[in-house]
Amino acid sequence: MSEQLLAVLKQSFGYSSWRNGQQEIISAVLQGRDCFVLLPTGGGKSLCYQLPALQLPGVTLVVSPLMSLMKDQVDSLRANGIAAAYVNSSLSREAVLDVLNQLRYGELKLLYVAPERLLQPSFLERLQEVGVSLFAIDEAHCISQWGHDFRPDYMALSQLKQRFPGVPFIALTATADPATQQDILQQLGLSNPYIHRGSFDRPNIRYTVQEKFRPLEQLLAYLKQQENQSGIIYCSSRRKVDELTAQLQERGYKVAAYHAGHDSTERQRVQDAFKRDDINLIVATVAFGMGVDKPNIRFVVHFELPRTIEAYYQETGRAGRDGVAAEAVLLFDPADIGRMKRWLEAEENPGRAEVVWQRFLSMAAFAEAQTCRRLVLLNYFGEARQQACGNCDICLNPPQQFDGTELAQQALSCVYRVGQNFGLHHVIEVLRGGQTQKILDFGHDKVSTWGLGKALSHDYWLSIFRQLIHFGLLQQDISHHSVLRLLPAARPVLRGEQQLSLAVPRLQSVAKAPAKLANQNYDRQLFARLRALRKRIAERDDVPPFVVFSDATLIDMCQKLPTDNAGMLAVSGVGYTKLGRYGADFLTEINDYLAAELPAGGKLA
Structure with a gap:
């Protein structure tokens, strides 16, 4: 059997x-x-x-x-x-x-x-x-x-x-x-x-979380590295989807928006164009994606924090369905936590609100984690693991620590000097010696901490303050316009009774580390030719390209270099029906490529 x-x-x-x-x-x-x-x-x-x-x-x-x-x-x-x-x-x-x-x-x-x-x-x-x-x-x-x-x-x-x-x-x-x-x-x-x-592990997906400073610039820097690969960018609102789509279109990207505010005809048009590789990028709300069987999505970017780890896992899982290396990038702003709490305050069912809040806190803990991202995910789903994955941002580039006591004292003291009655960005501007109208109106250019931190950038200080919030030294009071308040744990740091180790802020764009998977070793030039052939056949037959062959199958062709029907049948994803329909075209393309690449001796080096 x-x-x-x-x-x-x-x-x-x-x-x-x-x-x-x-x-x-x-x-x-x-x-x-x-x-x-x-x-x-x-x-x-x-x-x-x-x-x-x-x-x-x-x-x-x-x-x-x-x-x-x-x-x-x-x-x-x-x-x-x-x-x-x-x-x-x-x-x-x-x-x-x-x-x-x-x-x-x-x-x-x-x-x-x-x-x-x-x-x-x-x-x-x-x-x-x-x-x-x-x-x-x-x-x-x-x-x-x-x-x-x-x-x-x-x-x-x-x-x-x-x-x-x-x-x-x-x-x-x-x-x-x-x-x-x-x-x-x-x-x-x-x-x-x-x-x-089965295991929840998707070893081909690299998980990366980047603190959000200048999100559009960070996203553009990342997209430059993607070489026109297919990707999804998730946003939390329709307004943000439309805004970001327009910004990317202005910069020449083949991108379309997808959300429930569009009629079904427009949503279907966008989805079909994405599946057929006529556009590379979809900017969408969570209305897009469940069950979309497009195996060659190479990356998923979350522009805002998802509400649950389940949603995050499923949405990132749309990348790399073919088993080829893929990436999941999350841009994280800790202020998302306060916004979620305010939204839940309007929930009529307190029991449901509590469940949603606890699940959201688990998602926030994932984003703030300093340990292997994959371990956080797998252990959340009850799959006990202790071995770090080696394929997430924490494993590939562990956070550097430094003695942040002095910077913490400056930050905490500045919050105190302005009366614990102002928000994050105003306090940073005071520290950096800003002369905004607001600073001048309140006389904050006269406080002792004004200008103490002018040698550091706004984004650097933003990371420092966020860490002080994570450590429980500061609180953003969401009931009073998110003003910064000192918490009891700040006292020993301010008095110099306790040292504080902080992570060096990461202000650069997401960096791509070398691919880990063995299936990345293949002839890129041949792959491009086979991909172009696949697109022509797909247009001829009026089907999405992945219906012809997946990226994984094309990669296997580039590695095995079949030159006849027997060799083509040895390729993963090629059965007898597809051999009959498409085999001759792909064998011709491979043989033509090999003939052009052969040295005078007649054999590949």
Whole structure:
């Protein structure tokens, strides 16, 4: 049985080996067992129901929350020669009837639907007539009230167990803490399920947190390093999305905005352009991204602090789904914490507000951490690790410490001299000897601390003050316009009774360290040619480029340099169907490139 499944894996999907847990999950599904699968984004969840669908007699019904996810997955399945379709509101009445006829006559192996459509009585009756072999509940965390993306429509899926007794269920998610996992099992009523909890680790993603000083300049410096790679920039508001998009467009970037304020036609246009590599960048609110099956997103930037670690993990997980090196960059302003607290004060449900606040504090602690970022993430999700990852900003560039006692005394004393009644930036300007109208009006150019810190930049002092706030020496009073107040712990530092070690402020833009992954060793020139060929074929066939081949497959071609069909079949991601459709074009491109690169002796050096 295992050899037969491996043959199907290669023939239909182009892979020669299983990822962690896939074989065991697929075997359990084919034995008729319910399954709960927790695997990271890019960990191969979809294959856990797509391959069994080819082995089972009837149709596999996939519940998916977003139209974009359905279309992406169906396009990829069809490119592999697999009979798949979706039904949603984007289709015309005639197109829906065509899909339903395919379902009726047993011509489909996989059908994707949203929960709202699935639970319509007429649709359920139709499914009972044709028979369902397997229900796959994708993004299963949506069913849980503890999940970060709770959707009430998902809760009604529990009735499927009564309507379809004996039909196995597989629930899949990449983002669920222990409470959410337990809730998923209970809500769906899974019977003695096979449970696979994979690692939350995404070793190909480098996590970097940078303190926010001049965010636009910091972002532009980072984007200059990306060589037109695909990326997502997340902002917390529609206004900020539109503002930042305009600023990037003015500087010549191929970028578009995406948020719920745009109509569905515009959102679809932007998403399609991004998937087809017609634009490189999306600036978006969290309305964009869940389930977008674009594997070659090379970076995700958070322009503001996300509300939960679950949301951050899922959003950063959209980078590097193909397993190739990717980056997650977070620009962090500690003032986000005060803004979140004010927002929650308006929450009518105190219990819900407390849960949200505690989760937000965990996110803030991640951003402020001086230990390996990956360890913070993994331990939050209950995956005990102690070994630092070596692929985050803390591991690659540990914070330098210095004796900051004198600077702390100057800062704390200045807060005291201005009466503990002014905000962060005003106090810094006093320290730096500023002569703003406000300083002159209040006579702060006469206090003893005026000008003491003029040798240091505003941003340097900003970092020092933020550290004093983190250490509990200062407080920003959000109930009084975020003015700075001294806390009891400041007293021994001011008196010289206690020394204080601070981190040297990092004011430079995000620096790229050398890539860690072995799959980065390949011919960049050939890769560019294959990528251009892929784009031409994708435009010809009217599909996104990644449906033709992923970046990971193109990289494997550049490493293995196949020159015939047998060699091309040895490339990861090339099955028999794609070999027949695209193999000749790519082999011609590779052979032409090798011929041009051959030295006089006829062999590559």
